[in-house]
Amino acid sequence: MSEQNRAIYEFGPFRLDAQRRLLLRDSEPVKLFPKEFDTLLALVERGGEVLDKDELMRKVWGETIVEESNLSSNISHLRKLLGESRYRHEYIVTIPGRGYQFVAGVKQAFNEVIVRERTRTEIIVEQEGEAGEIESIAESEVLPAQSKGAQPWLGGTAQMVPAPALVTQEETTPGRKRLRIALLAGLFGLLLAGVGGGVWLYQSRNREREQRAAGLKLPQQQMTLRRFATHGGVPYGVAISPDGKSLVYKQSINDKDSLWLGQIETNNSVPISHRTDLTYGEPAFAPDGGSIYFTVSDDNRPQAMLVRMPVLGGVMTELIPNVHGPVTFSPDGKQLAFLRGDDETNQNSIIIADSADGKREHTLITRKLPQTFSSMGLAWSPDGQTIAVGANKTGGQDEILAVSVADSSVSKIGARDWGQLGKLAWLPDGGGLVMIARENAAARKSHIWFVPYPYGEARRVPNDLNIYLMNSLSLSAEGKLAVLQGHIQSSIWIAPNADLKQARRVLEGVAPRYEGVDGLAWTPDGRLLYTAYVGDSLAIWSMNSDGSNLRQLTSGGANSVDIQMSVTADGRYVVFQSNRSGGSEIWRANTNGSGLKQLTAAGGNSLPSLSPDGQWVVYTSVRDGKPTLWRISIDGGEAKQLTYKSSSWSQVSPDGKYIAYTAPSEAPGVRLMIIPFEGGEPVKSFAVPETALTGRRAMRWMPDGKAIIYKDHLRGLWQQGLDKEKPQPVKGFEDLRVRHLAWSFDGKSFVYTSGPTTQEIILIENFK
Template identity: 20%
Template sequence: MDNPSRSAAFQIGGWLVEPSLNQLTLDERSVRVEPKVMEVLVCLAENSGRPVSKEQFMQSVWAGTVVTDDVLSRCISELRKIFGDNPRKPEFIETIRKRGYRLVQPVVVPTEPATPELHGVEVGQSSGGDNDEMIAWLDADSSSIRSPLKLLSIVWTRRSSPWVWGSGLALIGIVISSMLFANWLRPVEVAEQPPRTVPFTTFPGEELDPALDPTGERVAFSWTGAGDGFDIYVKQIGGETPLQLTTSDGDERSPSWSPDGLKIAYIASKDGLNSIQIVPALPGPIREVAAFGVRSISNIVWSPDGSKLAVSAQNEVYGAYSLYLLSVETLEIVELTHPPRYYHGDTAPSFSKDGGALAFVRGVSGQIQDIYSVPTTGGEPRRLTSDFTEVTGLAWSDNNIVFASMRGGTSSLWRISRGGGTPEWIASAGDDASVSQVSTSAGGNLLTFARQTSDVNIWRYDIGITPGSVIASTRWDSNPDISKDGSKIAFVSDQSGNYEVWTADDRGEGAVQLTTMGAPLTSMPRWSPDGNKIAFVAWQDGAADIYTVDAAGGTPQPVVESPAEDISPSWSADGRFLYFSSNRSSGYQIWRKDLTKLEEDPVQVTSIGGLAAFESEDGASVYFVRPNEPGIWKIDVESDEVSMVLDSLEPTDWGNWEITNDGIYLIRRFQGKALVTFYSFRTRRSRNIATLTNVPDDPSFSVSSDGKWLLFSRIDRSESDIVLMEENG
């Protein structure tokens, strides 16, 4: 079987593969992929029908680069998505256990067109003269590619006749001239060049929320320039100094231009209160158009006709984000979308160019999201993607939607048509960076986005001693959990390219990757009481399930599976049960699974809502937190009596608390700080034991069973600049 070269086009299973364009085409459908994904496919095609080991892939695709098997798994997963291939019944890519992968489909390499069939005369036979063969060749099918060298060879072999020789040379000149002229008229196919990107801001601090003005000549953005919060700035493309429009001591975010380019709407937050305000594009009086109180506002965007603003805001205190339409003239607000109550909700709205539709991001959580669209007149939202991964921004560009996503496992820009389909890859963020907050110009092919870099590490705090870093890398390291005997740490890291469970000793030494799930998200590892197993959550195909894995290594085993979201595992004191939260019934509730009877269904524990839970040491009570409600609650296992224990835990910190024999440790937020607080079961009093900084909201906290030390995640670096890009599409 013929094999393709590194750049030559080839076909597999009806798909045309063009490595030089990073493109696959089936019928009228074309899909752009990341370069490494294409290189993996080429490597498979070069070995069509034969297993390709992981070592071969590493040598062929990632030579000179240190990566883990997860990177290869993501590429294979992306190819299977494109081909619609089922790994259990593969028609394209087969997994060969302990050996690698094999391309099942045969590879077809297009050959050079054959010499044209002659019309009525065979080569080498003369029907009426020495020049018959030459005339027959010239009379060949005009759609074929004719070689002047072939013509010259015919003339040379018939050179015994002076007339043939002379007329042949003349004909050669005519044919070559005609071919050159025809080729000159024919459009030249040029491989698409990667989009050109240039830095727009490189200021100290963080620059976020870029918004191109309608002419594509200015960019509004938020910046921590003065160091006391975000303010709104405008900078001319090609200019040097930005113009500051707001100067309050709160935060101003998410600027959006009016269609005439004269005004900018933005979100203002101060003293815990949130509102929408409008300021002239040249400094002037500020007008408040909507107040949302303590309800958080995520994004706003102006409609193309200037009559309204689309607003993403919480539909109740601590509630999910809904989309609203705000009339700029009458200030009337209409709720447009109604996400499920326990979802993160609908964010990042963007109007289509005709104003008839809104594209937006709907998320089960902040990391499990997809793109939807909804008519601005109302109706049921239509789902456009099924990636179940983090989407960090989107914007309309003509009839396409450009979006930033972790699709494929790395932060990249993608393009999808307004009707849906397979997204087309545009460009990646680069190593250790992410793209977010996409904005496009009203006309042309210019877009802008924020390019962010951050570093989240795990720190250890021995009570009374200065904290120090114990788990550190250039990637994301969080979700720490301390084993009951205090000798081991479990945590989640994307050091390998995917979010996976890792373990280390209590000082962070000897870190080992424990899982290779290759899932969009893996989170919340929890040690069993005997330290032999770890329970964790993995999102696969849009659903969150709970697995356990031996602490010494091995294949993770699913223990709680359902089409619902099953999250937040914790062990009973004797290790027999797993408590978890699930929305399989009326919203998120706490459930309990008997691990000695895996065939039996779990039992519901709470009925007033539950997002995370811990069993007391004596097994008599279960402590839990409720979705979108502050505080920690307790339910008596025998009587089902429920009571509030604490009211000081915010809903955003639902994963940042633990219990010990003596009490409850939790994180409270105050003036940008994270206060570690201990509530004593004996005295029923609370006291602060540490003040931490830069602790993220996601589950970032664990305490040793003796209460002498704790782990917390910390954002050690966070930077953001704004980038301009010229689209090719």
């Protein structure tokens, strides 16, 4: 038994409620994001003491690896909220070379003591009680205007708390070996215990069904969320074991992939595969929990090979080549299904094969562009009759399809369409699907959704501000969910002539607004335009080059997205990509946000760039599933096709003579191509580093038109001279994660968005 105190701290006009995660100023709520609250609480709890940076970061982020700039950002924003100025610190004082100290007088009270029997830190949500009242603990921030009408996650919202600390890597080599043996023994014990646990769970389910049949009222279950701290890296994929006691996750340490086995109860992990020559795909447990399946690729074998490996590590058995994405298993575990694509025929297929040896392949169904299957995974239903899969529709939307295993017939699951579908999984009872999805393809925010089956309205779970990675979702046999949560803490900087030593920060972002991540542009008079979220909508904002006079320029309906903007040289218009009319189109507006005009139609139009004279817009248009470059007048009208092979992400040269763009490459990654402004065959073609110009790309011509600068997906910038064979890294930016970039019209100022990514494994129970 342990006691959990509801501590309340009072300082100045502020009241900090630790249990309710609420900060009040003169009885009015103060908007705080979760990590900001954790930072403030840690300082207040140690009021009068110096808290060094390392200890403070451990208190706030646990074992998650983040940059120190995240802490600096939290402190800076807290000081603003507390009313401090640059020269007057009444609450938080910086102790040079050490850390921070909370210096204000603090009074402490205790509201209520709750006694709970708990063996680990959890996140508890009180479900609806007998009187219909809902008592919940807010997870993210206090927003009085929104909280009144907020949709609870099937009965409540959630509060995040730190996970237990991990064993560090700072032990001696023999110690690590003993630790590994002990952990493997413990994990093996858990796997054996799963058999007995399965019998108990089966009996428990039977009793529950009998109670329901007898009309007895069952006690409400509490929804819980908890973090699982990874061991020394950033997680990019996770799978939970069928018994819900273990995790296998892939993570990146120093840009190298590795696979780890984690014990959920103790929050300990051991590496089970760390071949530095391999790139690992999304892992999946076999139904018996004894082995894991995943894809591997390397420089000599770019096509992904499906392999099987014992869950405790060991030899990889190669099974099936050319597998795209994770696999799903039939209920008896004897077969598996996966996706396979063919770039030459522009089609992909659902393939079924034996799970033991990968043999007896047969194609269940094939679809061609533009109506191909999503590449983020399949889900085999618990009754074995159906495979659920995301599929692309004409016009850019996605839908969920149910494909019959018996006769390949297809039906739609749910009435609505989606912007983009990610990983999905069936609930153990077959009563619906849980998945990651975006409501708009161009949006950055993706959330967890529950889709009832065979009918019912989809619901977002939870209705929070957190963002979940599209490609990672896994469900245990008892319905415990493992997902990845991620955030970008962005900030906007200006560097004269791209000299990082002279760079100054003009806007410190606040998660999850993603300032400048999806668009940056200069106006001729030296103002900056940038993108930022307002609720669930992504809008264009403006500010002075010193970060003052912030103003929202565009606004749309719910889930509207305005991104990738450019400004004409006369300062009259801003051109941007938007979904405000339904599909993705190119729009024009006055630089003050007025005078909206849609330039393109029919959907699938994106990524505009302007000619130097401001008369033409070059953009990417996806037609029949293939992206190509087109050109249209700034006033609209008939568009002209410029390329006929797959091409996207165009930028017009400063002299207006050429267009740079990206095109598929035979090697991994893309190529950088140059064509005349009037279109035609490429006049230049350059190889691009494999990790550059992937995902959400950003590139610009240098002001003199002699080179092109573009960002790497991992970190840094590259510069490709037109007279050079290979690109060169831009000095000073090698270790910086750049999100977006733009040159001023006079070529003297370089603006860029940067910021670290934080990704964490989240475990969710009782969400239905």
